[in-house]
Amino acid sequence: MTAKSFHPPVRTLMGPGPSDVSPRVLEAMARPTIGHLDPAFVSMMDELKAMLQYAFQTRNELTMPVSAPGSAGMETCFVNLVEPGDKVIVCQNGVFGGRMKENVERCGATPIMVMDDWGKPVDPNKLEDALITHPDARTVAFVQAETSTGAQSDAQTLVKLAHDHDCLAIVDAVTSLGGSPLKVDAWEIDAVYSGSQKCLSCVPGIAPVSFGPRAVERIQNRKGKVQSWFMDMSLVMGYWGGGAKRAYHHTAPINTLYAFHEALLILQEEGLENAWARHAHNHLALRAGIEAMGLQFVVEEPYRLPQLNAIAVPAGVDETAVRAELLNRYNLEIGAGLGALAGKIWRIGLMGFASNQTNVLNCLGALEAVLSDMQAPIQPGTAIAAAKSVFGAG
Amino acid sequence: MTAKSFHPPVRTLMGPGPSDVSPRVLEAMARPTIGHLDPAFVSMMDELKAMLQYAFQTRNELTMPVSAPGSAGMETCFVNLVEPGDKVIVCQNGVFGGRMKENVERCGATPIMVMDDWGKPVDPNKLEDALITHPDARTVAFVQAETSTGAQSDAQTLVKLAHDHDCLAIVDAVTSLGGSPLKVDAWEIDAVYSGSQKCLSCVPGIAPVSFGPRAVERIQNRKGKVQSWFMDMSLVMGYWGGGAKRAYHHTAPINTLYAFHEALLILQEEGLENAWARHAHNHLALRAGIEAMGLQFVVEEPYRLPQLNAIAVPAGVDETAVRAELLNRYNLEIGAGLGALAGKIWRIGLMGFASNQTNVLNCLGALEAVLSDMQAPIQPGTAIAAAKSVFGAG
Numbered sequence: 001m002t003a004k005s006f007h008p009p010v011r012t013l014m015g016p017g018p019s020d021v022s023p024r025v026l027e028a029m030a031r032p033t034i035g036h037l038d039p040a041f042v043s044m045m046d047e048l049k050a051m052l053q054y055a056f057q058t059r060n061e062l063t064m065p066v067s068a069p070g071s072a073g074m075e076t077c078f079v080n081l082v083e084p085g086d087k088v089i090v091c092q093n094g095v096f097g098g099r100m101k102e103n104v105e106r107c108g109a110t111p112i113m114v115m116d117d118w119g120k121p122v123d124p125n126k127l128e129d130a131l132i133t134h135p136d137a138r139t140v141a142f143v144q145a146e147t148s149t150g151a152q153s154d155a156q157t158l159v160k161l162a163h164d165h166d167c168l169a170i171v172d173a174v175t176s177l178g179g180s181p182l183k184v185d186a187w188e189i190d191a192v193y194s195g196s197q198k199c200l201s202c203v204p205g206i207a208p209v210s211f212g213p214r215a216v217e218r219i220q221n222r223k224g225k226v227q228s229w230f231m232d233m234s235l236v237m238g239y240w241g242g243g244a245k246r247a248y249h250h251t252a253p254i255n256t257l258y259a260f261h262e263a264l265l266i267l268q269e270e271g272l273e274n275a276w277a278r279h280a281h282n283h284l285a286l287r288a289g290i291e292a293m294g295l296q297f298v299v300e301e302p303y304r305l306p307q308l309n310a311i312a313v314p315a316g317v318d319e320t321a322v323r324a325e326l327l328n329r330y331n332l333e334i335g336a337g338l339g340a341l342a343g344k345i346w347r348i349g350l351m352g353f354a355s356n357q358t359n360v361l362n363c364l365g366a367l368e369a370v371l372s373d374m375q376a377p378i379q380p381g382t383a384i385a386a387a388k389s390v391f392g393a394g
Numbered sequence: 395m396t397a398k399s400f401h402p403p404v405r406t407l408m409g410p411g412p413s414d415v416s417p418r419v420l421e422a423m424a425r426p427t428i429g430h431l432d433p434a435f436v437s438m439m440d441e442l443k444a445m446l447q448y449a450f451q452t453r454n455e456l457t458m459p460v461s462a463p464g465s466a467g468m469e470t471c472f473v474n475l476v477e478p479g480d481k482v483i484v485c486q487n488g489v490f491g492g493r494m495k496e497n498v499e500r501c502g503a504t505p506i507m508v509m510d511d512w513g514k515p516v517d518p519n520k521l522e523d524a525l526i527t528h529p530d531a532r533t534v535a536f537v538q539a540e541t542s543t544g545a546q547s548d549a550q551t552l553v554k555l556a557h558d559h560d561c562l563a564i565v566d567a568v569t570s571l572g573g574s575p576l577k578v579d580a581w582e583i584d585a586v587y588s589g590s591q592k593c594l595s596c597v598p599g600i601a602p603v604s605f606g607p608r609a610v611e612r613i614q615n616r617k618g619k620v621q622s623w624f625m626d627m628s629l630v631m632g633y634w635g636g637g638a639k640r641a642y643h644h645t646a647p648i649n650t651l652y653a654f655h656e657a658l659l660i661l662q663e664e665g666l667e668n669a670w671a672r673h674a675h676n677h678l679a680l681r682a683g684i685e686a687m688g689l690q691f692v693v694e695e696p697y698r699l700p701q702l703n704a705i706a707v708p709a710g711v712d713e714t715a716v717r718a719e720l721l722n723r724y725n726l727e728i729g730a731g732l733g734a735l736a737g738k739i740w741r742i743g744l745m746g747f748a749s750n751q752t753n754v755l756n757c758l759g760a761l762e763a764v765l766s767d768m769q770a771p772i773q774p775g776t777a778i779a780a781a782k783s784v785f786g787a788g
Contacts, residue, residue: 003441003662005418006655008428018648021427024399029649030424033415033597034402035727047397067599068462071644072624102623197645203427205461205599205647227621229496230466248732250465251591253599254412255423256650261400268397333429338642 011327012354014363015335016147016308017175018197018204019351021259025202028262029255036239036252044261045240051264052208055177055200055272056192058184062211062233064240065260067253070174070195073207075103076231077170077191078141080211080219084108087137089130089167091122091158094146095338096172104141107227112137118146118340119310121303122153124161131165140167145176147198148338150310150347151299152180156187163188168214174198177208178267179279179307179351190215196256199279199307201352202263205256266353279306282355285390286348289364289383293371298345307355309348310341317376319343325373330366357391405721406748408757409729410541410702411569412591412598413745415653419596422656423649430633430646438655439634445658446602449571449594449666450586452578456605456627458634459654461647464568464589467601469497470625471564471585472535474605474613478502481531483524483561485516485552488540489732490566498535501621506531512540512734513704515697516547518555525559534561539570541592542732544704544741545693546574550581557582562608568592571602572661573673573701573745584609590650593673593701595746596657599650660747673700676749679784680742683758686780687765688773692739701749703742704735711770713737719767724760751785 013020034041053063066073078100082088086109090100093116104111112134114126122142131137140162144155155171162169168190176182179199184192190212197204211219211233219233226232230250238247267275283306290297290311298310313319319336323346326332335347348363364383371378407414428435447457460467472494476482480503484494487510498505506528508520516536525531534556538549549565556563562584570576573593578586584606591598605613605627613627620626624644632641661669677700684691684705692704707713713730717740720726729741742757758777765772 003445003655003659005422005659006425006438006441006652008425008438008652009432009434010426011428011432013427013429015429017645018427018429021649026424026426026649028399030420031400031402032404032420033407033412033591034405035407035409035412036598038403038405038721038727040403044400044402047400051397068466068624069644069647072462072466075622075624099623106619106621106623195645197427203647203649204430204645205650225500227500228469229493229500230462230469250463251411251589251598253463253597253647253650255415255420255597255653256599256647258400258402259649261397265397265399327432333432 009331011331011333012359012362013333014349014354014359015333016347016349017195017351019201019349020354021201021203022266022353024266025259025262029203029259031258033254036254037246037248041254042246048257048261048264051268055264055267056184056210057182057186058210060184060210060212062216062237064209065257066207066209067250068207069205070193070207071099072231073193073195073209074099074172076209076233077193078103078107079226079228079231080233081168081170081191081215082107082109082139083223086139087112087134088139088141089114089127089134089137091127091142093120093122093149093151094118094143095148096143096146100141119149119151119298121151122158124154124157127158127161131161131167137167139170141170143172144182145173145180145305147175147308149299149341150305150308151303152305155189159187159189168218175305175308178275180276180305184210196260199352200263200267201354202260203256205253206260279350279355282350282357282360283309285360285387286350288390289387292379292382292386293368294379307349307351309350310345311348313344313346314376314378317374319346322370325370326366332363332366360387403725405725405727406753406756407727408743408748408753409727410741410743411589411745413595413743414748415595415597416660416747418660419653419656423597423653425652427648430648431640431642435648436640442651442655442658445662449658449661450578450604451576451580452604454578454604454606456610456631458603459651460601460603461644462601463599464587464601465493466625467587467589467603468493468566470603470627471587472497472501473620473622473625474627475562475564475585475609476501476503476533477617480533481506481528482533482535483508483521483528483531485521485536487514487516487543487545488512488537489542490537490540494535513543513545513692515545516552518548518551521552521555525555525561531561533564535564537566538576539567539574539699541569541702543693543735544699544702545697546699549583553581553583562612569699569702572669574670574699578604590654593746594657594661595748596654597650599647600654673744673749676744676751676754677703679754679781680744682784683777683781686773686776687762701743701745703744704739705742707738707740708770708772711768713740716764716768719764720760726757726760754781
């Protein structure tokens with residue numbers, strides 16, 4: 001084959017991530033590369049860290065971006081905090097709880113699974129039962145915002161339960177950070193990870209993490225070395241820790257960090273609470289349109305994530321064909337279901353830069369047109385007006 | 395602190411990497427983000443893979459970029475090929491052989507160290523002795539191009555020795571790929587990893603890897619799961635493997651892959667042998683200037699990497715001050731020594747896009763000016779002419 005320079009089509013990204021990236025972020029990323037030990041770069045790292053602490057609502061010193069995607073952020077939390085022989089209680093209500101289980105097993109530890117239906121939040125009572133049954137468990141892990149279902153769990157309550165039973169809590173905040181409330185210090189979360197490409201609307205490839213004082217103490221008291229050299233926080237912090245002197249660990253992804261710095265700057269300019277409110281408002285408008293069409297949400301209202309809307313595929317509709325039509329006719333990407341929900345749902349993201357009125361209205365219009373053409377059982381002609389009435393009331 | 399958009403200074407990157415990035419690569423990276431399962435993106439991945447096979451000179455199907463920096467590429471090779479209880483012979487002649495040892499230990503295996511002095515190549519006789527002494531070893535690992543010293547080892551000979559003793563060979567080609575000869579198939583290398591930010595002159599954050607048929611067979615016959623979920627090749631290949639259907643594993647670093655695609659395209663346009671010749675030629679010019687100044691190379695000529703030149707710091711010269719002056723007065727970054735060579739050497743990179751006549755002459759001029767101002771024991775006024783005479787003869 002003869003390769004040519006790659007010019008991607010211009011899409012609107014309303015799937016489960018990556019979300020649309022602001023031109024400001026793309027432009028920042030394209031600035032000239034400098035060295036990872038350049039004093040100018042080190043100053044940028046300090047700013048980035050402070051803004052990341054703000055996004056996480058934490059003063060944790062051990063707050064930094066892992067130089068790899070969100071799933072490496074997950075693995076960083078597990079390999080540093082879990083030791084062989086440990087018991088870890090994993091709450092699963094979607095794909096990513098299952099990935100946590102894989103991580104626990106690969107650390108040589110035993111996962112104790114607390115299962116909830118996909119689309120439901122984690123049930124605190126089940127977690128409490130597991131904690132009572134397994135008093136030797138050292139860690140609890142759960143997903144605050146399940147990207148595979150759009151369900152939100154009550155992180156504060158789950159963390160408190162973990163602490164009441166002398167466990168540390170590892171929290172997956174991949175889809176929540178920047179899009180809906182997450183308060184690492186107020187909720188006393190011990191370890192948390194996220195991704196760059198969801199509600200922060202940065203390019204993919206960076207996984208912000210933060211470790212609280214109990215987690216740091218556990219890392220310092222480990223019996224053995226962390227099984228991953230690349231993800232060993234005790235080594236990485238020689239580079240990301242404060243002070244003028246930075247020890248080389250690995251070569252940081254310089255330009256992606258320019259992009260991440262810009263994305264965090266945009267969040268700071270808007271204000272975290274304003275960003276949460278914007279995500280909530282756009283969700284309400286999308287919901288009005290979706291319900292006007294006669295489509296159903298998968299998750300019950302109190303547990304719905306505003307930034308990730310799981311919609312049931314109507315009976316008889318070929319969900320793959322719908323997504324292909326949206327992509328081909330409208331350059332619009334929405335997400336498919338994963339695992340147990342594959343073929344049964346669509347996932348419509350309203351994340352970060354992509355969470356705006358134009359996208360809500362375009363998505364509703366495109367979805368209505370495609371479904372109507374396929375003679376799907378929907379109520380046409382009402383979705384846009386329903387959404388607009390919410391925006392009008394904003 | 396009040397953060398602002400980060401505008402890096404414009405540097406010339408002549409350290410051990412990252413190297414200067416072509417404007418073409420920066421521009422490609424800033425194109426609009428699309429989804430990691432978008433058909434347009436999947437086509438780009440196929441092109442990228444074919445060009446990466448060309449760069450590695452391999453037909454290995456299992457050739458792809460790991461979504462993380464070079465040190466994660468190293469770890470990917472070790473965690474997939476090494477199992478607990480294995481014996482691995484690690485040849486060390488610099489920093490990165492030591493990092494290999496760390497990887498072996500963290501896989502629960504036993505490293506057998508074959509030590510050579512820093513700045514020397516790996517001695518094949520010592521490797522052969524170790525293979526005879528340890529007939530139960532399953533793997534040999536070495537660095538083809540030691541980034542910490544600029545020494546090149548004879549990869550073909552070392553791999554053949556490994557095979558003669560029924561071992562697989564893992565080769566670190568972080569600094570060689572694209573800059574000096576590396577022939578994965580002809581030399582029958584079983585597993586190789588590199589970085590994006592050296593002689594390919596892409597931004598940092600991507601680690602190309604390739605696994606040959608013996609390595610694939612070993613991965614398929616593993617007794618246990620790979621300890622890293624993120625780096626488990628059997629899972630990653632569901633996404634990077636051929637065919638139209640790609641299974642989600644993790645979210646690929648989309649825009650960095652645009653950049654990597656463009657960097658590989660530039661290499662293909664130039665031609666691999668032409669790139670090797672250019673690196674060799676610019677090294678000769680730099681060498682002429684360095685020697686005219688009266689400075690000494692650390693590595694003997696037959697083993698010198700053209701893309702990474704280790705120069706001994708003259709007696710009485712404050713090496714840190716010299717680098718600071720080069721950065722502040724000339725926006726020129728060169729590298730410091732690492733580990734045993736810290737404070738004793740400079741590392742001058744002539745890698746990829748940065749390996750050109752302008753950089754050679756600017757670097758010699760700046761180094762001469764700074765050293766003269768510090769009254770260092772050098773021969774002034776001859777370096778530029780010496781280098782130009784090499785270019786004139788080109």
